[in-house]
Amino acid sequence: MWLQLVTIIAGFALLVWGADRFVMGAAGTARNLGVSPLIIGLTIVGFGTSAPEILVSIMAALQGNPGLAIGNAIGSNITNIALILGATALVAPLSIHSGIVKRELPILIGTTLVAFVLLSDGTLGQMDGLALLIGLMIMLSSVVYIGISGRDKDPVVAEYEAEIPTDLSLSQSLVWLIIGLVVLVGSSRMLVWGAVGVAEHFGISDLIIGLTIVALGTSLPELAASIASVLKNEHDIAIGNVIGSNMFNILAVLGIPGIISPGLVDPAVVSRDMPVMIGLTVALFVMAYGFRGLGRINRFEALLLLAAYAGYQTLLYLSVVR
Numbered sequence: 533m534w535l536q537l538v539t540i541i542a543g544f545a546l547l548v549w550g551a552d553r554f555v556m557g558a559a560g561t562a563r564n565l566g567v568s569p570l571i572i573g574l575t576i577v578g579f580g581t582s583a584p585e586i587l588v589s590i591m592a593a594l595q596g597n598p599g600l601a602i603g604n605a606i607g608s609n610i611t612n613i614a615l616i617l618g619a620t621a622l623v624a625p626l627s628i629h630s631g632i633v634k635r636e637l638p639i640l641i642g643t644t645l646v647a648f649v650l651l652s653d654g655t656l657g658q659m660d661g662l663a664l665l666i667g668l669m670i671m672l673s674s675v676v677y678i679g680i681s682g683r684d685k686d687p688v689v690a691e692y693e694a695e696i697p698t699d700l701s702l703s704q705s706l707v708w709l710i711i712g713l714v715v716l717v718g719s720s721r722m723l724v725w726g727a728v729g730v731a732e733h734f735g736i737s738d739l740i741i742g743l744t745i746v747a748l749g750t751s752l753p754e755l756a757a758s759i760a761s762v763l764k765n766e767h768d769i770a771i772g773n774v775i776g777s778n779m780f781n782i783l784a785v786l787g788i789p790g791i792i793s794p795g796l797v798d799p800a801v802v803s804r805d806m807p808v809m810i811g812l813t814v815a816l817f818v819m820a821y822g823f824r825g826l827g828r829i830n831r832f833e834a835l836l837l838l839a840a841y842a843g844y845q846t847l848l849y850l851s852v853v854r
Contacts, residue, residue, distance in 0.1 A: 533730065535726075536725070536726040536727075536733070537726065537730065538726075539722050539726035539729075540723060540726035540727060540730065540749070542719075543719045543723030543726060544719075544723065544752060545719075546718065546719030546722070547584040547719045547723065547750060547752070547753070548756065549715065550712050550714075550715030550716040551580060551583050551753040552712070552756075553708050553709075553711055553712030553715065554580050554583055554715075554716060555576070555577060555580030555753075556697055556700070556705075557700075557707070557709030557711070557712050558580055558705075558709050558712075559577065559580075559697060559705075560696075560705030560708065560709075561702065561705040562576055563697070563698065564700075564701065564702040564705060565702075569696045573696070573769070575672060575676065575776075577757075579780055581753045581754050581757055581773055581776070581777045582608075582776075582777045582780035582781055582784065582785065584716065584749075584752075585604055585605065585751075585777075585781055586784050586785055587717060587719075588600075588604055588723055588724060588746060588750055589604055589605065589784075589785045589786075589788045589789060590788055591720045591721050591723075592604070592724050592738075592742075593788055593789040593792035594792060595724060595728070596793060597728055597738045598656070598792075599737060599738035599798060600727060600738040600741060601742065601785065601786075601789040601793075602656065602739065602742065602786065602797065602798075602801060603739040603740065603743040603744075603746065603801075604743075604747055605742075605785035605786040606781075606786070606801065606805045606806060607742055607744065607746070607748075607805075608750055608751050608777075608778075608781050608785070609644075609778045609813070610747070610805075610841070610844060612754050612774045612777055612781075613774065613778070613812040613813065613815070614840045614844065615748075615751070615755075615841045616754050616755045617758065617770075617829060617834070617837060618836075618838035618840075619755070619759070619838065620758040621762075621829040621831065621833065621837070622834040622838070623759060623763070624763070625828060625830045626767045626771055626820075626828065626829040627767050627826050627828050628767065628768060628771055628820050628821075628822060629768055629826060632768075633771055633775065633820075634820070634821055634822070634827060636772065636775045636776070636779075637816070638817070639671060640817075641814065641817055643671060643779055643783055644778075647664065647782045647786055647806070648802075651801060651802055652802055654796060654799060654802065655794070655796055656786075656789060656795065656796075656797050657790060658790060658791055660790045661786075661788065661790020662790070662791065664782070664786055664790065665783065665784065667783045668784050671779055671783060723746065723749065723750075727741045727742075727745060727746050728741075736852055739798050739800070739801065740851070744845065754774060754777050758773060761773070775816075804847070812837075812840065815837070815840075819833050
């Protein structure tokens with residue numbers, strides 16, 4: 533089992549590094565091809581921070597462990613909101629000035645509810661997976677339209693412009709893009725192998741491992757990006773990255789196992805895990821939207837989010853030991 537644990541730790545470290553190189557290479561390539569910084573930020577950066585979850589989902593589904601992929605998708609969304617935004621807002625309260633970020637929040641709630649409806653019959657079939665991937669295309673189109681329509685005066689534009697690398701040539705960007713992708717593929721295989729080994733050793737389901745260890749590890753790029761953004765006073769990016777990542781997780785990470793390895797879904801996903809994810813998504817909307825002015829996540833709300841994460845992890849632990 534020690535070999536599996538070491539492999540998991542190494543896989544996490546390589547995932548974080550590979551995701552960072554992948555995002556840097558993809559963003560640099562897009563910039564050199566003339567794509568606007570706003571579109572890069574709304575699409576490529578969101579996809580890049582979800583790349584670990586997407587690759588782990590593909591590997592888990594291909595190896596016959598769809599429960600790990602499903603747990604990774606849902607667990608990562610719970611971790612992103614409760615742990616990552618909670619920890620980030622504890623470092624510095626988050627203020628949301630961007631109208632673009634606010635308009636993404638209802639889209640996130642919509643995609644979350646659609647996923648719940650699709651899984652409520654206890655199965656994740658190929659048609660469900662196809663519907664989620666089609667939703668991904670629609671979501672990307674909507675986000676791009678929102679970005680284009682508000683690009684002239686939205687404060688998030690300047691934040692993204694400051695984050696897009698400008699010192700990389702096209703060839704350098706492509707090299708980093710390829711290196712990042714190769715490392716992501718290799719490290720995701722390592723992580724899935726180690727996680728399945730640990731689950732088998734302790735007699736724990738793939739779903740629980742996906743909801744806990746794997747979800748936390750694959751969310752590390754979002755944690756690093758959010759804390760780095762808030763320390764640079766880029767609050768809109770800190771929240772926008774989490775919103776974008778969560779939408780990718782629902783539509784891509786959850787859709788992939790439906791296409792590759794369709795089948796039954798653990799009843800606990802519908803009765804326990806998805807209601808928690810929906811509740812936290814609604815809480816994020818209420819806190820961040822700002823119905824009477826600026827949206828804001830203060831330190832008290834950050835503590836509530838962290839308490840919710842601790843409570844959910846306790847619930848999962850109790851479900852295992854019973």
